[in-house]
Amino acid sequence: MREKTEVQNRIKPGLARPLLRVEDLKLYFRTTQGIVQAVDTISFALGRTQALAVLGESGCGKTSLAKAILRLLPRNVQTYSGRVELDGVDVMSWSEERFRREVRWTKVSMVAQAAMNSLNPVLRVGEQIAEPLIVHRGMDKKSAWARAREVVQLVGVPADFLQRYAFELSGGMRQRAVIAMALVTNPDLVILDEPTSSLDVLTQANIMNVLKNIKREFEKSFVLITHDIATSSELADCVAIMYAGQLVEWGTSEQFYPKPLHPYSQKLMASVPRLREERALDFIPGRPPSLINPPRGCRFAERCPSKFFQCEQEPPMIEVQGGRLVKCWLYR
Ligand SMILES: Nc1ncnc2c1ncn2[C@@H]1O[C@H](COP(=O)(O)OP(=O)(O)O)[C@@H](O)[C@H]1O
Ligand SMILES: [Mg+2]
Incomplete structure (x- = not known):
């Protein structure tokens, strides 16, 4: 509203x-x-x-x-x-310590400029999406992956993409993955x-639609x-x-x-x-x-x-x- x-x-x-x-x-x-x-x-x-x-x-x-x-x-x-x-x-x-614990990535997150080009090439996409939960929320690996699976579906990435590496994804899918990374901790x-x-x-329009849905x-x-x-x-x-x-x-x-x-x-x-x-x-x-x-x-x-x-x-x-x-x- x-x-x-x-x-x-x-x-x-x-x-x-x-x-x-x-x-x-x-x-x-x-x-x-x-x-x-x-x-x-x-x-x-x-x-x-x-x-x-x-x-x-x-x-x-x-x-x-x-x-x-x-x-x-x-x-x-x-x-x-x-x-x-x-x-x-x-x-x-x-x-800085309190800010990192209570604000950055937990209340406010960011998709950095050109982030989709700096995904880690040697980690599966799922590991990278689950990582903020393990680091900032102290979740165990299994629950973090379950949450990652939920979030990628929100941004229109099929759940099996979690097993893939960044180079196996299109630009649009990589951008959705970095948006999922920013959303996974449920920030405001x-x-x-x-x-x-x-x-x-076309991909730009799709990404904007994803954002509109998430906002609403x-x-x-x-x-x-x-x-x-x-x-x-x-x-x-x-x-x-x-x-x-x-x-x-x-x-x-x-x-x-x-x-x-x-x-x-x-x-x-x-x-x-x-x-x-x-x-x-x-x-x-x-x-x-x-x-x-x-x-x-x-x-x-x-x-x-x-x-x-x-x-x-x-x-x-x-x-x-x-x-x-x-x-x-x-x-x-
Ligand atoms: N770490 C830095 N050290 C020095 N200058 C910087 C640094 N980061 C950005 N700048 C400069 O600050 C200005 C604003 O940059 P930036 O915030 O990246 O603008 P925009 O995102 O609008 O393109 C530019 O002149 C840029 O060169
Ligand atoms: Mg800029």
Whole structure:
């Protein structure tokens, strides 16, 4: 069931009782060239059984946002701050040990970018799906396999595939297997990082259908990271647009897809081919800026067709009708 969106204050997308709330989340990396501001002060909230689509070009910080939520941090972290709340509890303040025991893979799991290509080649698929249960839930091998058998059927993999090796499966079946790995511990929230890229269109549609069924029948929440805007609209209840490490737009799907507000979102949407529409595709000239010393002011200004003098200053998150949020001076 859909929760009613309720913006609790002017600048932060929110819900009355969210499953996940992220507040002022920052993740910066240290490199020889300088500090990379990959996730720069992001706030949002996601309700139970809701799906959030996180959209944006490559290099905008989508994967880093996922890692920041799950605290999967590389060694070169320079700053990691803000709040990550689950069911109102600030789990970011927990020790790594407690976080691993009570959050990662148990309450929140993730299908990493290109995970289907990094299945272990020498272990049977079933062993890999059962493993999180043995490691994180302390289950014995037999019960773990029984549960794995249940879960693969949910995602449309025949149970006898558990005995196979990754190279014996098609791309679509491998992707279903890694989704099964993320679901096997029965988490509340699954983060999927580009789960349909590098799959053919038909397989993409099948995977999205699997996710839709799971969301509906098992009341899961999803964060779906993608640059495939067309397929995202089938699953998403709300949409977050990321640009250069920041959130630049937030809205429900009903609000966003028919009428994106931020000039970047509009360009992104216009770059999607549509059936039954004679329209030249709109490509966004240029590339997202480097996140080492990103431009001051609006980070999209240099590529923006609507740029004006005010864009030299950083726009605040501005609330427009219905709790929609957009980080753009045009809506002041
Ligand atoms: N461990 C890291 N060290 C340094 N820079 C990183 C690291 N991980 C990602 N980045 C940089 O952070 C930025 C955002 O990357 P990423 O989160 O992967 O974006 P996206 O998933 O949207 O493509 C990119 O500039 C990327 O090069
Ligand atoms: Mg990525």
